[in-house]
Amino acid sequence: MSALHVPTLAVVLTLVAFALALAVGLAAWGQREPDGLGVWGAGLALMGLSFGVLLALGWLPWPRLGLATGNALLAASYATALWALAGFRHTRWPWWRVLAPVAMVAAVSWVLADRPVLRFGVLNALFALQWVGLLLATHRWRDAMPGRGRCVLMLGAALVLAVFLLRLGALALGHTALAKPFEPHPVQSAAFLLGLTGLVVLTVGYVLMSKERVDADHVQEALIDALTGVPNRKALLEQLHRTLAQAAREQRPVAVLMLDIDRFKRVNDTWGHVAGDAVLAAVAQCLKGGLRAQDFLGRYGGEEFLVVLPGTGEVGAATLAEHLRTRVERLVVPWEPEDIRVTISIGVHVMPLATPSEMQALIDAADHAMYTAKRTGRNRVVVSGSPDELPREGSAPPREG
Numbered sequence: 001m002s003a004l005h006v007p008t009l010a011v012v013l014t015l016v017a018f019a020l021a022l023a024v025g026l027a028a029w030g031q032r033e034p035d036g037l038g039v040w041g042a043g044l045a046l047m048g049l050s051f052g053v054l055l056a057l058g059w060l061p062w063p064r065l066g067l068a069t070g071n072a073l074l075a076a077s078y079a080t081a082l083w084a085l086a087g088f089r090h091t092r093w094p095w096w097r098v099l100a101p102v103a104m105v106a107a108v109s110w111v112l113a114d115r116p117v118l119r120f121g122v123l124n125a126l127f128a129l130q131w132v133g134l135l136l137a138t139h140r141w142r143d144a145m146p147g148r149g150r151c152v153l154m155l156g157a158a159l160v161l162a163v164f165l166l167r168l169g170a171l172a173l174g175h176t177a178l179a180k181p182f183e184p185h186p187v188q189s190a191a192f193l194l195g196l197t198g199l200v201v202l203t204v205g206y207v208l209m210s211k212e213r214v215d216a217d218h219v220q221e222a223l224i225d226a227l228t229g230v231p232n233r234k235a236l237l238e239q240l241h242r243t244l245a246q247a248a249r250e251q252r253p254v255a256v257l258m259l260d261i262d263r264f265k266r267v268n269d270t271w272g273h274v275a276g277d278a279v280l281a282a283v284a285q286c287l288k289g290g291l292r293a294q295d296f297l298g299r300y301g302g303e304e305f306l307v308v309l310p311g312t313g314e315v316g317a318a319t320l321a322e323h324l325r326t327r328v329e330r331l332v333v334p335w336e337p338e339d340i341r342v343t344i345s346i347g348v349h350v351m352p353l354a355t356p357s358e359m360q361a362l363i364d365a366a367d368h369a370m371y372t373a374k375r376t377g378r379n380r381v382v383v384s385g386s387p388d389e390l391p392r393e394g395s396a397p398p399r400e401g
C-alpha cells in the first residue's frame with residue numbers, strides 16, 4: 001500500500017472531484033424539478049478546490065492561510081453535501097448549518113497551525129462528525145428517498161467516514177507522522193483510496209436517487225388525469241382488476257358506480273370549454289371528498305367517472321351513490337358572470353361474487369344503469385337490475401315487483 005504515492009492519489013482525487021462536479025452539473029442543468037443535484041455538484045467542485053489548495057500549500061506565500069482555506073473548503077464541501085440532501089427532501093436548510101462547520105474547521109486550522117498532530121486529530125474528528133451527521137440525516141429522511149440510490153449513497157458515506165476513523169485510529173496508535181499533509185504512509189494511501197471510492201459511490205448514489213425520483217414522477221404522471229387530478233382510465237382499470245381479484249379470493253362483493261355529468265355539453269356551449277374544464281375538476285374533487293378511505297375514484301372518459309367500492313353490497317352502494325349525487329347537486333363552481341351548478345346521473349351495479357374476467361360486464365352493467373338514469377330524468381341514481389332499469393337491448397325485460 002505504501003507503494004501508492006500519496007500526492008499522486010491526492011491529484012487523482014482532485015481531478016475526479018472536478019470531473020464528477022462537471023458531470024453532475026451537466027446532469028442537473030435545466031432540471032424541471034430541482035432535487036439538490038446541482039448543489040451536490042457544487043459540493044464536489046468545492047472538494048476539488050480544497051484538495052487543489054492543500055496540494056499547493058508548499059508554493060503558497062502564506063501556508064497558514066492556505067491550510068485554513070483548504071480545510072475550510074473541505075468542510076464546506078461536506079456541509080454542501082448535506083445541504084444538497086436537504087434540497088432533495090425539499091427541506092429549507094439554514095445557512096448557519098453550512099457555515100458553522102466551515103468556521104469551526106477554519107478556526108481550528110488557523111489556531112493549531114503550529115501543532116500539527118493535535119490539529120490533524122481535531123480536524124479528522126470534526127470531518128468524521130460531519131459524515132456521521134450526513135449518515136444520520138440520510139437514515140432519518142429515508143421516506144423521501146425510498147429507492148436503492150439512498151443505500152448506495154449511504155455506502156459511499158460510510159466509506160468516507162472510514163477515512164477519518166482510520167486516520168484517528170492510526171493516530172491513537174502513535175502514527176503521528178500522518179499529521180504531515182500528504183505524507184507517504186500506508187494509512188494515508190488506504191485513506192485516499194477509500195476516499196476516492198467513497199466519492200464515486202456517493203455521487204452514483206445521488207444520481208441514482210435523482211433518477212429514481214424522476215422515474216416515480218413519470219409513473220405517477222402516466223396514471224393521473226392531468227385535468228382533474230384523479231386516476232385516469234388506465235389506473236382505474238388496473239385498480240378495479242386488482243380489487244376484483246382480491247374480492248374473489250375473499251369471497252366479497254364489489255360495487256361499481258358509473259357517474260356522468262348531466263347536460264355537460266350545455267356547460268361548454270354556455271360558458272366555454274375552460275369553464276367546462278373547471279367544472280370537471282371541481283366535480284372530481286367533490287366526488288373524491290365524499291368517498292370512504294377504501295373506495296377508489298377515477299376519470300373513465302370525457303365527463304364520466306367510475307367509483308369502485310370494494311366489499312360493498314347493493315344497499316351500501318346505493319346509499320353512497322345518493323350521497324355523491326347530493327354532494328354534486330350542492331356544489332357551486334365559482335365563475336364569471338355567474339356561478340355554475342351541475343348535477344350527475346349515477347348507475348350502480350354490484351357483483352356479489354365478482355372475478356377479474358367479469359370486469360367489463362360489471363362496467364357495462366353500471367353504464368347501462370346510468371343510461372337509464374339519464375333517460376328517466378337525470379340527476380338520479382339507478383341500481384342495475386332494479387325495477388327502475390330500462391331493459392337492455394337483446395335482454396329480457398326487467399322483472400315485475
Ligand SMILES: Nc1nc2c(ncn2[C@@H]2O[C@H](COP(=O)(O)OP(=O)(O)OP(=O)(O)O)[C@@H](O)[C@H]2O)c(=O)[nH]1
Nearest residue numbers: 260261262263264265266268273276277302303374
Ligand atoms: N370542457 C371539457 N369538455 C369535455 C371534456 N371531455 C368531454 N367534454 C364534453 O362533454 C360533452 C358531453 O356531451 P354529451 O355526451 O352530448 O352529453 P351531455 O351534454 O352531458 O348530456 P347527457 O349526458 O345526456 O346529460 C361534449 O360536449 C364534450 O365535448 C373535457 O375534458 N373538457
